[in-house]
Amino acid sequence: xxxxxxxxxxxxxxxxxxxxxxxxxxxxxxxxxxxxxxxxxxxxxxxxxxxxxxxxxxxxxxxxxxxxxxxxxxxxxxxxxxxxxxxxxxxxxxxxxxxxxxxxxxxxxxxxxxxxxxxxxxxxxxxxxxxxxxxxxxxxxxxxxxxxxxxxxxxxxxxxxxxxxxxxxxxxxxxxxxxxxxxxxxxxxxxxxxxxxxxxxxxxxxxxxx
Amino acid sequence: xxxxxxxxxxxxxxxxxxxxxxxxxxxxxxxxxxxxxxxxxxxxxxxxxxxxxxxxxxxxxxxxxxxxxxxxxxxxxxxxxxxxxxxxxxxxxxxxxxxxxxxxxxxxx
Numbered sequence: 612x613x614x615x616x617x618x619x620x621x622x623x624x625x626x627x628x629x630x631x632x633x634x635x636x637x638x639x640x641x642x643x644x645x646x647x648x649x650x651x652x653x654x655x656x657x658x659x660x661x662x663x664x665x666x667x668x669x670x671x672x673x674x675x676x677x678x679x680x681x682x683x684x685x686x687x688x689x690x691x692x693x694x695x696x697x698x699x700x701x702x703x704x705x706x707x708x709x710x711x712x713x714x715x716x717x718x719x720x721x722x723x724x725x726x727x728x729x730x731x732x733x734x735x736x737x738x739x740x741x742x743x744x745x746x747x748x749x750x751x752x753x754x755x756x757x758x759x760x761x762x763x764x765x766x767x768x769x770x771x772x773x774x775x776x777x778x779x780x781x782x783x784x785x786x787x788x789x790x791x792x793x794x795x796x797x798x799x800x801x802x803x804x805x806x807x808x809x810x811x812x813x814x815x816x817x818x819x820x821x
Numbered sequence: 822x823x824x825x826x827x828x829x830x831x832x833x834x835x836x837x838x839x840x841x842x843x844x845x846x847x848x849x850x851x852x853x854x855x856x857x858x859x860x861x862x863x864x865x866x867x868x869x870x871x872x873x874x875x876x877x878x879x880x881x882x883x884x885x886x887x888x889x890x891x892x893x894x895x896x897x898x899x900x901x902x903x904x905x906x907x908x909x910x911x912x913x914x915x916x917x918x919x920x921x922x923x924x925x926x927x928x929x930x
Contacts, residue, residue: 621880627888686901687927694904710902718895725861725887727868755904764896767903778899785892795826800881804832804848806889807823809858811839813893816862820927821900821907 618728626784631719631731634781638712639734643744643771644705645671645712647736652676653709654716654733657683661720674700675709682713687818694755704745704771707756711774715781722785746772764821765789786810824918840922850878854886861890 615628638654639647652668653675659666660680667676678697682689698706720730749757749770759769768774779789786806787797797803814821827834827848838846842855853874860867874883899905919925 621875621884623884624888627884682898682902686898689901689904691904694902707903710899714895714898714902717898718891721861721894722887722891725857725867725871725890726884727871753906762906764900764905767899767905778895781895782892785888785895792822795822796830800879800883800885801854801889802830802849803826804823804830804834805850805854805878805882806885807826808834808838808846808848808851809854809886809889810893811823811836812842812855812858813862813890814897815840815924815927816859817894817897817901818927819893819897819901820924821897821905 614731616723616726616728619726621726623726624784627722630781630784631722634715634719634777635731635734637773637777638716640737641739641741642708642712643773644702644708644741645675646739646741649675650708650712651733651736653679653712656680657713657716658720658730658733660684661717672701675705678706678709679713682710683717691755698756703756707768707770708774710756711768711771711777715777718781718785742773744771744773746770824915836918836922840924850874850882853877857883857886858890861887862894 615631616623638650641647642650645653648670652671655666655668656676656679660683665680667673674697723730746759746769748759752758752762754762754767757770758766760766768778782789791797795803823834823836833847835844835847838844838851838855842859845852846855857867857870857874860870871883874886
């Protein structure tokens, strides 16, 4: 855990570096459709694109590298046609996993940058084959990917249960648990309206309508 | 969530600040929170914005602000990457605010 939050001058709630450490373990391990080397390459491509650079490795198909870069730096530019093109090449399960990996790695990097810390070194990939995990109950939805139940943000990655669980794991320490979201008078370092102002402004800057 | 939380706390709030940083959001430390968020999401060094926020609201507030930015950097990518639609009920409830702050420019459909 020591590689996280180096150079931060304010006290950080311990659950945050703890969840980052869990995320780095998840990132390095084989996923549903991608192995550990490919998952780390996805995170590297997304990170490079946020820095205005490009990075590709030997293990990831070019279309996946390009998709990771796009979602890493310009998520608001994604369109249905673009996503369908990517999915037609790599498949919906691999695409869902890629979205999850990019999203969570972006959160880890963002927190470090905001607090003046060095972005943590990406983890060493673990050996092993992709697990093939998927929820067979996932069905085509009003969104671009299959989901379990109706289309909703908490179900967005539900076609790959481990990705959905990882999203929820990060959501609580960084913002609120799904249960706490109903408490509109929640106060931590910020009061709830202040938290929502930051959330809304972030989404506007990312051109995210949702 | 922003509208609901400000209404329930009976705190005045100007939603136009979400898309126009020249407008005071009227919340305590609101301008500093906007400045910090802009620096955190953008390419500017957030050091000055961070120092101002610590001065105004304290170190726990700056940690929370950084964490909320990080969470929505994640959730925005999940929503945009999966093409998450906004429900008809939410669209109807938020029409006035969306028009006021020009949010519909970000719609894909």
